[in-house]
Amino acid sequence: MALNLIWIIFFLIAFITALVRLIFFGDTEIFKTIIDGVFDSAGTSVQIAIGLIGVLAMFLGFLNIGEKAGAINFLSRIIGPFFSKLFPEVPKNHPSMGHMVMNFSANLLGLDNAATPFGLKAMKSLQELNPVKDQASNAQIMFMVLHASGLTIIPVSIIAQRAILKSNDPTSIFIPCMIVTFVATVVALTVVAIKQKINLFQPVILLWVGGISVLIGALVYFLHLHSNYIDPFSKIFSNGLILLLFVIFIIGGLVRRINVYESFIEGAKQGFQVAVTVIPYLVAMLVAISVIRSCGVLDFITGGIGSFFHLLGINNDFVPALPTALMRPLSGAAGRGMMITAMQQYGPDSFIGKLSCIFQGTTDSTFYIVALYFGSIGISKTRYTIPVSLLADLSAIITAILISYIFFVH
Numbered sequence: 001m002a003l004n005l006i007w008i009i010f011f012l013i014a015f016i017t018a019l020v021r022l023i024f025f026g027d028t029e030i031f032k033t034i035i036d037g038v039f040d041s042a043g044t045s046v047q048i049a050i051g052l053i054g055v056l057a058m059f060l061g062f063l064n065i066g067e068k069a070g071a072i073n074f075l076s077r078i079i080g081p082f083f084s085k086l087f088p089e090v091p092k093n094h095p096s097m098g099h100m101v102m103n104f105s106a107n108l109l110g111l112d113n114a115a116t117p118f119g120l121k122a123m124k125s126l127q128e129l130n131p132v133k134d135q136a137s138n139a140q141i142m143f144m145v146l147h148a149s150g151l152t153i154i155p156v157s158i159i160a161q162r163a164i165l166k167s168n169d170p171t172s173i174f175i176p177c178m179i180v181t182f183v184a185t186v187v188a189l190t191v192v193a194i195k196q197k198i199n200l201f202q203p204v205i206l207l208w209v210g211g212i213s214v215l216i217g218a219l220v221y222f223l224h225l226h227s228n229y230i231d232p233f234s235k236i237f238s239n240g241l242i243l244l245l246f247v248i249f250i251i252g253g254l255v256r257r258i259n260v261y262e263s264f265i266e267g268a269k270q271g272f273q274v275a276v277t278v279i280p281y282l283v284a285m286l287v288a289i290s291v292i293r294s295c296g297v298l299d300f301i302t303g304g305i306g307s308f309f310h311l312l313g314i315n316n317d318f319v320p321a322l323p324t325a326l327m328r329p330l331s332g333a334a335g336r337g338m339m340i341t342a343m344q345q346y347g348p349d350s351f352i353g354k355l356s357c358i359f360q361g362t363t364d365s366t367f368y369i370v371a372l373y374f375g376s377i378g379i380s381k382t383r384y385t386i387p388v389s390l391l392a393d394l395s396a397i398i399t400a401i402l403i404s405y406i407f408f409v410h
Contacts (some may be wrong), residue, residue: 006367006386010294014291021296028366034294041290045282049275053115057271059117062246063102064267065260067095067198069252074098082208086189086198087139089129096125100143102245107364119147120274120376121368127377135381136374137194141388144373148364149188149396155361161340162357176354176403177361182213184363184396186289191388274376277320279295281375285367287331298326317402317409320346325397329390332365355404362396 018034021027048111058203073093077102090096099122107115130137136144137206146362155177162170193200266285267376292298306319321342326336374382 006378007284010288010292013297014295016293017297017300030295034291037290038207038238039285041286042283045286045390046279048282049368050278050288052278053272053275054269056117056120056274057268060121060270061264061266061268062249063099063117064120064270065253065258065263066245067267068258068263069249069256070171071098071249071252081204085202085205086142088198089137089139090126091129094125096122096129096139099125103147105241107147107150107162108148115147116372119143119269119373123373123377127379132381133380136379136383136385139380140374141383141385142192142196144370144385145188145192145388145392146185147373148369148385149181149185149365150362150364151185152177152361155357158339158357158361162343162348163347165340165343167343167353169349171225172349172408173354173357173361175277176358176400176407178302180358180396180400180408181362181401187301187395188388188392191391195308195384195388258376278340278372278375281371285371286331286399289334289367292330293334295328298323315405317351318404321352321359324356326357328359329393331368335360335365339347351404351408354408355400358400359397362400363393366390368386371379 002409010192014034019028021030025185075091079097083090083097083100085093087097087100099118103115103118103122123140126137126140127133130140158173158177159170162173188202192198250260253263265312275297300317302322305322306316309316309319324335324338326343327338339356339360343353345349346352348354370382370386370389374380374385
């Protein structure tokens with residue numbers, strides 16, 4: 001219902017905005033611009049799905065080896081006490097626990113390509129427990145919202161992009177990103193827990209959340225003192241961890257005496273199937289995003305927000321960075337484009353350039369991952385997944401603005 005409503009609203013807003021621009025401003029090119037964007041987005045959707053085939057095939061192949069070797073069940077037993085509190089409907093030691101752990105771990109390290117297949121595998125496992133196959137279960141909603149909040153330790157791709165654009169201090173956005181994304185995750189977890197009547201003050205939850213907070217805080221503090229270690233740390237630790245997982249899975253498979261090669265092929269075949277399955281969902285969502293972007297309504301929104309804060313006498317220097325914040329929940333690629341444009345126009349070390357990077361480095365592409373993850377298992381009724389995810393996005397935007405003024409305006 002939520003996706004259906006949003007899809008309709010996007011098209012209606014785009015059409016009405018286009019009519020206004022044609023009638024009152026004489027913009028005779030507006031309809032052509034929108035339709036060109038629609039065709040481009042449709043083609044991009046297929047390209048994204050095709051691009052996913054290889055990555056999905058590889059990771060799902062190794063995941064299949066790990067699952068048969070017992071690695072997934074091992075992870076489930078370790079994380080089980082904590083996740084059993086957040087996911088009370090999921091049986092103890094269920095494979096989905098391990099899949100979710102691996103997805104969250106990949107997100108923490110900024111490994112988008114690794115997180116996606118882990119997340120798809122987790123959703124498929126949770127779907128096995130879902131009594132209503134076309135409607136998201138409580139467990140799937142909790143997983144999706146936590147995933148959408150995008151908790152990340154090191155925004156590797158953002159730092160790399162800043163370096164490419166000749167920033168004098170590419171890592172300056174590291175700590176602000178960490179703070180903002182942590183706030184978004186806490187907000188998402190709290191809201192869903194209240195909605196599902198989960199007690200967050202249980203000792204196990206407090207211990208895990210507190211422990212993770214301390215570890216993240218210690219890492220942030222260390223890398224802040226030694227900022228020159230951020231890039232080598234991310235390259236060595238992040239990529240080394242993936243390779244280590246692959247080796248562990250293979251060794252586990254040999255110990256269990258399974259046919260490692262055939263198990264890999266069996267799992268890899270699922271990559272193609274998943275990629276093809278999500279194409280219609282990606283086309284539907286990216287086309288809707290395209291029309292809302294091409295009609296110019298985003299420019300109107302940001303201009304209105306700037307005027308509003310100006311009338312209130314509040315500093316509105318953050319407004320030029322808002323297109324990145326507004327596009328990020330809709331499309332990661334579009335948000336990245338807005339971020340790069342902001343850095344090119346204002347400079348990577350400007351307030352706007354840094355704030356745009358923080359917007360891009362916090363939370364995930366809500367509508368994209370909803371279309372991808374739920375679409376891969378045929379769920380059309382997402383319940384309150386999108387509203388809660390957007391609330392987390394809003395908290396990230398507000399926190400990013402406040403943190404940026406604290407860190408970068410003196």
